[in-house]
Amino acid sequence: MRHVLRLLVFGLVFAGSAVAQTSPTVEAAEDAYRDGRYGEAVRVLEAVIAAEPARAEAHYLLARVLRDEQNPGRDDDRAGRALDRALELAPDNVVYLAARLEHLRSRSSNFFQELYRRQQRRSLATQLIALDPDNGVAHEELGVQALFDYYTYRNAIA
Numbered sequence: 001m002r003h004v005l006r007l008l009v010f011g012l013v014f015a016g017s018a019v020a021q022t023s024p025t026v027e028a029a030e031d032a033y034r035d036g037r038y039g040e041a042v043r044v045l046e047a048v049i050a051a052e053p054a055r056a057e058a059h060y061l062l063a064r065v066l067r068d069e070q071n072p073g074r075d076d077d078r079a080g081r082a083l084d085r086a087l088e089l090a091p092d093n094v095v096y097l098a099a100r101l102e103h104l105r106s107r108s109s110n111f112f113q114e115l116y117r118r119q120q121r122r123s124l125a126t127q128l129i130a131l132d133p134d135n136g137v138a139h140e141e142l143g144v145q146a147l148f149d150y151y152t153y154r155n156a157i158a
Helices: 001-024 026-034 038-051 056-067 076-089 094-104 111-131 134-157
Strands: none
Touching: 001 094, 026 038, 026 056, 038 056, 056 076, 056 094, 076 094, 094 111, 111 134
């Protein structure tokens, strides 16, 4: 009876480890991303997100893969949505906030959209500095905006 019980426990442990090895992981997606296999990384991350929708790290990495300039299947809109989802799950994550700030720096399609994005970037930079006073991305954004404002108002009165 003990041998049967031991075999049963061993079988369950072995089956559990086999399932864990075959299920997609964020680490496998990171490896594929590092090796330049963008399509595979996206597929693995989509599987991870389907299995664990509340995993912010998977959403963030999906955004990175989709936004990579070397990725032939680059999709900025989808990357933005993935990044927004990561921020919904982890709103105070400094890395995700900085990535969102960088994403908002991309070219906009019109003047009004650019004004809206400037406001969003200023708000994100302020939030980042409150969380991490030494954050270089946030300081750079506020510095760029200060220079932009300076030259805008200087030229208006000149």
